Amino acid sequence: MWIKLLDRMLETLIRTGTLNLTYPDGTTARYGDGKAPEVSVSLTDADLPKRIVLNPELAVGEAYMDETLTIEGDDLHGFLAMSVANVKGEGHVLWQKPLETGRHAARWWRQFNPARRARANVAHHYDLSAELYDLFLDADKQYSCAYFADPEMTLDQAQAAKKAHIAAKLRLEPGMRVLDIGCGWGGMGLTLARDYGAHVVGVTLSEEQHKIATARAKAEGLEDRVDFRLTDYRHVSETFDRIVSVGMFEHVGVPHYREYFRNVYDRLAPDGVALIHTIGRASPPAATSPWIEKYIFPGGYVPAMSEMTAAIEKERLYYTDVEVWRLHYAETLRHWYDRFMANQDKARALYDDRFCRMWRYYLVAAEMTFRHGNQAVFQVQLVHDQTAVPLTRDYLYPADLSEVRHAAE
Numbered sequence: 001m002w003i004k005l006l007d008r009m010l011e012t013l014i015r016t017g018t019l020n021l022t023y024p025d026g027t028t029a030r031y032g033d034g035k036a037p038e039v040s041v042s043l044t045d046a047d048l049p050k051r052i053v054l055n056p057e058l059a060v061g062e063a064y065m066d067e068t069l070t071i072e073g074d075d076l077h078g079f080l081a082m083s084v085a086n087v088k089g090e091g092h093v094l095w096q097k098p099l100e101t102g103r104h105a106a107r108w109w110r111q112f113n114p115a116r117r118a119r120a121n122v123a124h125h126y127d128l129s130a131e132l133y134d135l136f137l138d139a140d141k142q143y144s145c146a147y148f149a150d151p152e153m154t155l156d157q158a159q160a161a162k163k164a165h166i167a168a169k170l171r172l173e174p175g176m177r178v179l180d181i182g183c184g185w186g187g188m189g190l191t192l193a194r195d196y197g198a199h200v201v202g203v204t205l206s207e208e209q210h211k212i213a214t215a216r217a218k219a220e221g222l223e224d225r226v227d228f229r230l231t232d233y234r235h236v237s238e239t240f241d242r243i244v245s246v247g248m249f250e251h252v253g254v255p256h257y258r259e260y261f262r263n264v265y266d267r268l269a270p271d272g273v274a275l276i277h278t279i280g281r282a283s284p285p286a287a288t289s290p291w292i293e294k295y296i297f298p299g300g301y302v303p304a305m306s307e308m309t310a311a312i313e314k315e316r317l318y319y320t321d322v323e324v325w326r327l328h329y330a331e332t333l334r335h336w337y338d339r340f341m342a343n344q345d346k347a348r349a350l351y352d353d354r355f356c357r358m359w360r361y362y363l364v365a366a367e368m369t370f371r372h373g374n375q376a377v378f379q380v381q382l383v384h385d386q387t388a389v390p391l392t393r394d395y396l397y398p399a400d401l402s403e404v405r406h407a408a409e
Contacts, residue, residue, distance in 0.1 A: 002050040003027070009053060017082045024048060032082075039079045040072035061291035061365070065357045076364045084365075085372040111253030111288075113299050115232040119205045121251065121299035126184075126206035129350050133185075135343035136336045136363075140187040141212075144247035144277065145329040145377045155335040158328075163191050166244060168396050169275045169321065169381050171389055172196040176241040179203070179267055181233045182248025186213030186226070192244075193225040202228045203236060234263055241272050249278035249308075250300050254285075257303075257311035265315045270384050274317075279329070280305055280378040296362050302375060312382065320389050321381035326370075329377055333367035 003023055010019065014031035020040040022028050043049065045068035051059035060083075063069035064076070071079050113121065137143060138156040146158035147165050166188070170178070174197030180189045183202025186209075192198040204210050210230040217226045229236075233248075243264055252260045264274050285304045293300065305322075312319070340347065340363060347356050369375045383389065 002053055005053045006049040009056075014082070014086050016086060019082065037078050037082060039075055039082055041079060042070050042072075044068050044070070055290060058290040058294065061295070061358075061361055064361050065354050067357070076360060077368070080361075080364050080368040081372055084368045088373050111299055111301050112255050113251070113253040115205075115234065117299065118232065118251065118253075121297070122205040123207070124298050125296060126204075127208045130185075130208055130212055132347060132350055135347055136339040140191075141185040142187050143184055145279070145325060146332040146335075147325070148328055148331050155332070155339075158332070159187075163188060165396065166246065166275055166277065166379075167192060167196055169379070169389075170242045170244060170273055171395075172198055172242065175199065177201070177238070178242040178244060179236060179238075179240040181243065181245035182251070183209070183213060183228060184247070185209050186216045186228060188244065188246055189213070189226050189228065190216060190220060190222060193222050194220065198225070198242070200226045201236065201238070201240070202226065203231050203233050204228070205230070205232060234259070236263075236267060238267070239269050240267055241269050243268055243272065243274035244277075245275070246277040247279070249276055250302060251297070253299060254301060254303070254307060257307065258314055261311045261315040261317060264382065265317055265384075268382075268384060271388050272384065273320075273388055274382040276308075276378075276380045276382065278303065278308075278378055278380075280308070280324075280376055281374055282324075282376050283374040292362075292365075295358055305378060308378065308380065312380070317382040318384065318386050319380065320383050320386060321379070321393070323379040325377035325379070329375070330367050330370035333363055333370065337363040337367065 003025070007029060010021065010029070010031045016033055017036065018030065018032040018034055018038040020028065020030050020038065022040075022042040024043050024046045043063070045063065045066075048059065048063055048068055052063075060069060064071075133141060133143065138146075138159045140156070140159060142159040142162065145162065146153075146155060147162035148158045149161045149165075150157075153161065170192075172178070172192065176198050178189075178192055178198045178200045180192075180200055180202040183189050183204050186202060189200040189202040190213075193200050202213060204213070207230060210228055213228040217223050217228060249260070264276075268274050279302045281302045281304050283304065285307055288297070288301050309319075337360070340359065344356055347359065381389065
C-alpha cells in the first residue's frame with residue numbers, strides 16, 4: 001500500500017526533470033518529464049515509503065543521514081534542487097494537507113520561546129564545537145548571509161561587504177552606543193567598535209559564542225568599547241543610539257514578534273536607527289520544516305514579510321528602508337559547503353559520519369531553498385523619527401565597486 005501511495009505522490013509532485021527511484025523491494029519507477037536534470041535514488045529500508053508518505057521532509061532527511069536513501073554519485077545538490085523546485089511548483093498532495101494544517105496550527109507552541117527555552121534552543125546549534133564552525137566560516141566567523149556586491153568576491157570579502165552595508169544603514173558616528181541583538185562570535189560588534197568608533201553592547205544566549213566573543217575583544221584591546229553579555233535581549237534596559245540584529249530574528253518565534261519589536265522601540269533613542277537582518281520567506285506564513293526543527297534549529301522559524309510588518313506596525317516603529325537580498329544566501333551557502341567538504345575529515349574527527357551527512361544535507365537543502373524555493377533575506381531599517389536617515393538611498397552606494405572591494409579588505 002505504502003509503495004503505491006508514494007508512487008502516486010511522486011507522480012503528482014515530480015513534473016520537471018527525471019527521478020529514477022528503486023524501491024526497497026527492488027522494483028523501479030521513473031518520474032518527471034524524462035528531461036534533464038536526471039537523478040537516481042535507491043531506498044533500502046522497507047519502512048521508508050510509509051515514513052516518506054506521512055512526513056516527507058523529516059523522513060527523507062533522516063534517511064539520507066542513515067544511508068537508507070542513497071543517491072547515485074551522491075548527487076545531493078541535484079536531488080534537492082529537483083525536490084525543492086518541484087514541491088514549490090506543485091505544493092503538497094491531497095492527503096498531506098491535514099499534516100500541513102496541523103503543523104501550522106502547532107507552531108505557536110513550538111515557537112513559544114521564553115528566555116529559558118530560548119537558551120536551550122540556542123545551545124542545540126550554537127554551542128557545538130567552535131572548531132566545527134572554523135571549518136567552513138570566514139575568518140571573522142560571520143554565520144549569516146554575505147553580500148556579494150561583486151560576484152567575484154571571496155567569502156571573506158563578501159562578509160566584510162555585508163558588515164559595511166549594514167554600518168552604512170546605521171549611519172554611525174564615533175561614540176554612539178549600539179545594541180547588537182544576537183551578537184554571535186562578536187564579529188559585527190568588534191567591527192563597529194574598531195572601524196566606526198562605536199560603543200557596543202552585544203547579547204547572546206550561547207555560552208560558546210559569548211566565551212569566544214569576549215576573548216576576541218580582549219585580544220584586540222577593545223574591552224573598553226565592547227561589552228558582550230550572556231543574556232536575553234529582553235533583559236537589556238539601557239537606551240541606544242543604534243540597534244542592529246543580524247540572523248537572530250529567525251529564533252524569536254511568532255508568539256514573540258510584538259515583544260521583540262516592543263523591545264526595539266523601548267531601547268532605541270528618539271533619533272535612533274535600527275537595522276534588522278533576517279532570513280524571510282517570499283510566500284505566505286507557513287511552518288518550519290520538521291527536519292530543520294528537529295536537527296538544526298529547534299524553535300526557529302523563517303518569517304513572512306507580512307508577519308514582520310504586522311508586529312512592527314503595532315509597535316509604532318517607522319519603516320525607512322526595506323531591502324530584499326535574493327541569491328546572496330545561496331552563494332554564501334555554496335561557499336560554506338565547499339569549505340566544509342574540504343575539511344570533512346576534520347568534522348568527522350569531531351563528530352561522526354552521520355553528523356557529517358546531516359550537516360551536508362542542511363547546507364545543501366538551505367542553498368536549494370534560496371536558489372529554487374521561496375526564501376530570501378530581508379533588511380528592515382526602523383526609526384522613531386522619519387528624518388533620522390536621508391530621504392534617498394544614495395548614501396548607501398559608492399560611486400564604483402572599487403570602494404566596496406576596499407571596504408572588504
